[in-house]
Amino acid sequence: MNLRIASVLSLAAVMAIASAAPMTFKVGAGSAAQQLATVESNTEFEDFIGRTDKVTGSISFDPATRKGSGTITVDAKSISTGIDLRDEHMRSAGWMDTEKHPTIKFATTKVTHKSGNTYEVEGNLTMKGVTKKVKSNATVTHRKASAATAAAGFKGDVVQVKTTLNVRLSDYSVTIPAPARGKVAPTVKLTLSVFGQTGA
């Protein structure tokens, strides 16, 4: 009898440990339209927003311990501002040089739970071949696999991650040419709003 109780307790403990293990969420595996990366420039003359849904990556997250990490890659070549000529300029060698540096990558180095769904995230942002340490707040929301997650087009558990990074362009060797000064902000907001799913 004691052996039976011990076995059940051991099994329960193993299951608890297993359920507390971090899960790996694949970003970009589901509907591409659900992923969003935006670059926002605010000046006195105008605001403009560049956006793409070509965002991929991997997020490791443990909902029980609220610990995690992740890497997100944005296809810089596909960022569109709604004006073709501006997009051409933005991709050119003088700006983002997307031929040589086609992606923007963010990899976390430290994630600290603050409260609720809010986390403090530290990481490395690589843009135009330059990597800098950045720090920001992120919201991470987890949904267990259910009929609702399936109806939304996801397979398995789902995690939504939202964060905004303030990016000083000069830190990443992006110089604003004289004709564009005043129309492009020296510091832009890079916002990531991504979904990851555990299913393939």
Next chain:
Amino acid sequence: MKALSIIAWILFALAAVALVATVPIENSYASKSNLIQRVQITEADKLFGSQGTPVGSPAQYIIEDKEAFVGATEDGVQLVDEAYLEANGIYPLQLKSVEATIGYVRIAAGIAAFLFGAVGILAWRKAKTGSFELKAPVKG
């Protein structure tokens, strides 16, 4: 010289009209603008209880196509469907861009009005007296 005076006064009048006209034009655009948040709407919104994923920050936009509007937040920010804008080739006009452009027009029209007014006065004097000289007042 009389012809120059007439042309200068006509251009002065046009510049003055342009300067004055900027006021109702600016007011008209301002009245049509709304505080708008562009949103990307997907199947995941219901799952995470949102009205769409924000695309950029809220700003004063002038969007006249009512079908682009998909709701509002509790604090009155109008939500506009980014996919609808894209599908219909609508690049939303920003009030701040309109105001900045009107500001430049005002400066240009103000300078033009001043210059054409000055030319008009000088040409009128020349036509009347045959001289541009500004005579000092005669004392005693």
